[in-house]
Amino acid sequence: xxxxxxxxxxxxxxxxxxxxxxxxxxxxxxxxxxxxxxxxxxxxxxxxxxxxxxxxxxxxxxxxxxxxxxxxxxxxxxxxxxxxxxxxxxxxxxxxxxxxxxxxxxxxxxxxxxxxxxxxxxxxxxxxxxxxxxxxxxxxxxxxxxxxxxxxxxxxxxxxxxxxxxxxxxxxxxxxxxxxxxxxxxxxxxxxxxxxxxxxxxxxxxxxxxxxxxxxxxxxxxxxxxxxxxxxxxxxxxxxxxxxxxxxxxxxxxxxxxxxxxxxxxxxxxxxxxxxxxxxxxxxxxxxxxxxxxxxxxxxxxxxxxxxxxxxxxxxxxxxxxxxxxxxxxxxxxxx
Amino acid sequence: xxxxxxxxxxxxxxxxxxxxxxxxxxxxxxxxxxxxxxxxxxxxxxxxxxxxxxxxxxxxxxxxxxxxxxxxxxxxxxxxxxxxxxxxxxxxxxxxxxxxxxxxxxxxxxxxxxxxxxxxxxxxxxxxxxxxxxxxxxxxxxxxxxxxxxxxxxxxxxxxxxxxxxxxxxxxxxxxxxxxxxxxxxxxxxxxxxxxxxxxxxxxxxxxxxxxxxxxxxxxxxxxxxxxxxxxxxxxxxxxxxxxxxxxxxxxxxxxxxxxxxxxxxxxxxxxxxxxxxxxxxxxxxxxxxxxxxxxxxxxxxxxxxxxxxxxxxxxxxxxxxxxxxxxxxxxxxxx
DNA sequence: GTGAAAGCGCTAACAT
DNA sequence: ATGTTAGCGCTTTCAC
Numbered sequence: 218x219x220x221x222x223x224x225x226x227x228x229x230x231x232x233x234x235x236x237x238x239x240x241x242x243x244x245x246x247x248x249x250x251x252x253x254x255x256x257x258x259x260x261x262x263x264x265x266x267x268x269x270x271x272x273x274x275x276x277x278x279x280x281x282x283x284x285x286x287x288x289x290x291x292x293x294x295x296x297x298x299x300x301x302x303x304x305x306x307x308x309x310x311x312x313x314x315x316x317x318x319x320x321x322x323x324x325x326x327x328x329x330x331x332x333x334x335x336x337x338x339x340x341x342x343x344x345x346x347x348x349x350x351x352x353x354x355x356x357x358x359x360x361x362x363x364x365x366x367x368x369x370x371x372x373x374x375x376x377x378x379x380x381x382x383x384x385x386x387x388x389x390x391x392x393x394x395x396x397x398x399x400x401x402x403x404x405x406x407x408x409x410x411x412x413x414x415x416x417x418x419x420x421x422x423x424x425x426x427x428x429x430x431x432x433x434x435x436x437x438x439x440x441x442x443x444x445x446x447x448x449x450x451x452x453x454x455x456x457x458x459x460x461x462x463x464x465x466x467x468x469x470x471x472x473x474x475x476x477x478x479x480x481x482x483x484x485x486x487x488x489x490x491x492x493x494x495x496x497x498x499x500x501x502x503x504x505x506x507x508x509x510x511x512x513x514x515x516x517x518x519x520x521x522x523x524x525x526x527x528x529x530x531x532x533x534x535x536x537x538x539x540x541x542x543x544x545x546x547x548x549x550x551x552x553x
Numbered sequence: 554x555x556x557x558x559x560x561x562x563x564x565x566x567x568x569x570x571x572x573x574x575x576x577x578x579x580x581x582x583x584x585x586x587x588x589x590x591x592x593x594x595x596x597x598x599x600x601x602x603x604x605x606x607x608x609x610x611x612x613x614x615x616x617x618x619x620x621x622x623x624x625x626x627x628x629x630x631x632x633x634x635x636x637x638x639x640x641x642x643x644x645x646x647x648x649x650x651x652x653x654x655x656x657x658x659x660x661x662x663x664x665x666x667x668x669x670x671x672x673x674x675x676x677x678x679x680x681x682x683x684x685x686x687x688x689x690x691x692x693x694x695x696x697x698x699x700x701x702x703x704x705x706x707x708x709x710x711x712x713x714x715x716x717x718x719x720x721x722x723x724x725x726x727x728x729x730x731x732x733x734x735x736x737x738x739x740x741x742x743x744x745x746x747x748x749x750x751x752x753x754x755x756x757x758x759x760x761x762x763x764x765x766x767x768x769x770x771x772x773x774x775x776x777x778x779x780x781x782x783x784x785x786x787x788x789x790x791x792x793x794x795x796x797x798x799x800x801x802x803x804x805x806x807x808x809x810x811x812x813x814x815x816x817x818x819x820x821x822x823x824x825x826x827x828x829x830x831x832x833x834x835x836x837x838x839x840x841x842x843x844x845x846x847x848x849x850x851x852x853x854x855x856x857x858x859x860x861x862x863x864x865x866x867x868x869x870x871x872x873x874x875x876x877x878x879x880x881x882x883x884x885x886x887x888x889x
Numbered sequence: 890g891t892g893a894a895a896g897c898g899c900t901a902a903c904a905t
Numbered sequence: 906a907t908g909t910t911a912g913c914g915c916t917t918t919c920a921c
Contacts, residue, residue: 219666219695221898232908237900247906262691267667268607269898272913277604277669279647287636287648288829293629300623300650304657309664311615312623312648314636321640328645330555331603332914333613355598359555464830471833480835493624494800497807499816499835557914568892573916583890605914609897668898 220261229257240265271332280308280520281329281337283322287314289464290492291509295340295366298513306521308335319346326352330360336520340366362523364516377523377534379516386505388414389542390459390487393503398551399457399485400424405434405444405469406461411489415459429455434465441465445472456484456551463488463495463504470498470547485548500546508538556597565593576601607668616644616856617665617673619658623650625800626828627845631676631702634849642857644671655682662688666696672856676702698859700852713859713870715852722841724750725878726795726823729839734887735793735821736760741770741780741805742797747825751795765791770801777801781808792820792887799824799831799840806834806883821884836882844874 226236231250239246239254240263246254257263271277280303284292292314300310311334315321322341326349329337339353350370357363357375365378387404394402395418402424404415412432419425431447434440448454460466466488470480480486480500488495488504495502515536519529562572567586574582575590576599582590593599607613616639620628628650636646647670651657658677662685665673675689693699693711701714723740730738731754738760740751748768755761767783770776784790796802802824806816816822816836824831824840831838851872855865 219668222900223898233899234901234909235907238907241900245906250906262695264663264666264668266608266898267664267669268604268611268613269913270900271604271669272602272608272898272915273900275604275913279669286633287623288626288629288633290624290626290629290830293624293626296648297622297624297650297652300648301652304660309647309649309669311645312632312636313645314633316637324640327600328603330600332555332600333603333607333615333645359598467830468833471835471837474835494626494803494830497804499807499810501807558916559914569915570893570917571891574891577916581890586890602914605897606916607897608899608914609916611897 219266220263221266222263225254225258225261225263228261229254275332276335276524277333278308279311279334280517281311281313281325281334283313283315283325283337283339283341285314285341286316287312289462290494291462291464291490291507292340294493295509295513298510299338299517302514302517306517308517308521315341319349322346322349323352326356330356332360334361336362336364336524338364338366338516338520339368341368362520364520364523366512366516374534377516377519377529377536379512379519379536379538381507381512381538381540383408383410384414384417386414386489386507386540387411387459387461388418389505389540390489390503391415391418393542393544394457394459394485394487394548395419395422395424397457397485397548398553399455400551400553401426401429401453401455401457403429403431403448403455403458405431405440405458405465407433408461411461428453434461441468441472445469445476448473449476454484457486457548458484459487459489461489463490463492463502466502466504466547467495467498470500470502481547481549485551487548491543496545498547503545503548504543506541506543508540512538555602556599557602558599561590561594561597561599564597565590611668612671612860613669614644615647615670616853617647617649617661617670619649619651619661619673619675619677621650621677622652623648625798626830627798627800627826627843628676630829631845631849634846635674635853638850638853642853644853644857651677655685658682658685659688662692666692668696670697672698672700672860674700674702674852674856675704677704698856700856700859702848702852710870713855713865713872715848715855715872715874717843717848717874717876719744719746720750720753722750722825722843722876723747723795723797724754725841725876726825726839727751727754729878729880730793730795730821730823730884731755731758731760733793733821733884734889735791736887737762737765737789737791737793739765739767739784739791739794741767741776741794741801743769744797747797764789770797777804777808781805781812784809785812790820793822793884794820795823795825797825799826799828799838802838802840802883803831803834806836806838817883817885821887823884827879832881834883839881839884840879842877842879844876848874 827842
């Protein structure tokens with residue numbers, strides 16, 4: 218359709234090979250012919266055909282990012298960080314949101330296998346189905362480099378992992394609530410690791426009570442409706458609650474407020490993720506900061522190096538980023 | 554690197570051409586050879602090379618979506634809708650967030666020109682720079698089909714536009730606040746159209762007062778800080794405020810609450826967009842619903858048809874979707 | 890129905 | 906320093 222290299226070469230009176238070299242800034246080309254080719258290319262509005270280039274270079278300069286859902290602000294913010302870093306390295310990002318569907322995930326992996334991306338980052342925390350685990354392993358083994366964020370489905374000798382200590386997120390949150398004087402602390406999550414952190418904190422003070430545990434809990438509205446409904450019925454209500462992410466914490470707060478529960482006076486609520494809006498929620502959300510920018514950047518940095526054929530150091534195969542409790546207004550002290 | 558068609562053909566004892574036909578479900582191939590090829594392909598874990606296919610087919614099966622910022626939930630939700638529809642049509646989505654940077658936008662357009670996408674959707678409401686306007690025009694004229702969402706930079710004979718009536722968003726919001734009894738209604742936006750709607754509603758009741766207008770206003774924290782600071786200093790404060798999107802409404806509410814202002818008792822606040830979280834904000838946000846799903850879906854539908862070579866009907870060149878006021882808890886009546 | 894061959898547009902190795 | 910040529914892996918005529 219467009220202007221091809223052949224057109225440029227002809228108009229410039231050089232061979233197609235020379236034109237190619239000139240346009241790729243090769244130093245093996247005469248300065249005069251270089252100028253000539255460049256000027257003709259510009260005049261003709263020549264744009265190199267990326268499809269053809271991809272075929273011969275075995276590379277598309279595209280990186281795939283797989284997240285469970287882009288409408289979760291945490292992943293949108295992570296995607297933003299990944300995208301920024303990717304662009305700085307000259308890559309484009311293809312954003313893949315699986316929406317928790319295994320077959321979507323499978324389709325993306327197939328797409329990656331087809332050679333349309335030079336590498337991929339998986340930020341899907343969900344456990345993969347066994348089927349997808351197999352095809353992902355095959356992808357990694359035979360096709361393109363992969364870096365994981367927060368997922369540890371694979372041995373770190375195969376795939377670098379950029380992560381946080383999930384257990385610690387709920388440990389920190391729970392611990393803080395205990396320090397605030399709470400004794401009946403609820404918990405909701407779908408993640409075993411997070412649950413363990415919650416339980417550990419409570420166990421240290423002999424405060425663990427399975428009655429207050431909602432597990433597994435998804436990010437879906439329905440689950441939170443059910444929890445809030447249950448919270449309204451129960452005779453002894455927790456005075457504090459740890460949510461596995463900010464999205465669910467926010468929904469929970471709103472549903473509780475609608476029931477006439479005051480936050481934090483009646484129930485303190487703690488989220489996780491520190492999404493942009495958590496600071497602007499009302500009350501502003503006590504949460505755990507996850508360094509998404511740094512993690513996204515690191516993931517790209519390592520991935521690009523692997524794509525370039527570098528071997529990553531053992532120390533970079535498994536990097537844990539520090540997390541931090543942000544004390545805000547959705548939590549307050551409890552005095553029996 | 555991987556298994557190629559040649560490998561499959563050899564193992565199956567047929568020619569490359571026949572293998573290709575078989576794999577593409579051509580009916581011109583003997584059922585026996587078809588079975589043979591398929592089975593060999595499966596055994597060898599053959600995945601067609603998308604780069605090679607893209608070159609010969611002049612198509613990548615990828616659609617580009619350009620948004621101003623993916624961390625704005627409105628665009629994340631729109632992207633989700635676009636992605637879902639694209640996948641249903643067999644396309645992958647490459648998500649491009651310009652972050653308001655003209656050079657990023659230019660880079661994306663160049664990328665599109667290079668042939669890596671079969672079509673593109675621009676949802677960047679911001680005005681383009683003149684430079685980018687030129688290169689976008691060139692993209693549209695010479696390269697790939699484009700559909701706009703909410704942007705009308707181009708004549709509708711060139712590019713179909715899926716939009717809402719921007720003027721009406723703020724008209725509806727302002728009108729509602731007037732109905733609630735408010736007389737001093739503030740406004741913040743960067744969009745002239747939205748401002749016009751606000752002004753029209755107030756003018757109908759002879760209530761317009763430039764004192765309450767903050768224009769232009771961006772989505773940035775700093776702007777909202779400044780507005781809130783100004784609101785605190787002013788002698789006569791508005792009793793209601795129209796924000797140009799939910800993101801800024803939410804930030805504004807939180808900053809006002811921190812200053813001791815009660816929402817909606819002291820100031821009613823109205824957003825625009827109906828992002829997912831607006832219903833879960835506290836107070837839940839009165840806002841204007843924009844049918845993102847329908848718009849995203851329509852954009853893809855039309856784009857795919859243009860890619861397929863269809864000519865779109867005049868009536869589809871400019872489609873306006875209906876918007877709707879959602880009355881929630883961030884607004885209340887005002888009695889002198 | 891199948892094989893052979895042309896070619897998509899480009900890069901890179903090889904001649905000259 | 907430049908031209909020629911051989912592919913990259915695939916689809917698609919065109920003979921047979």
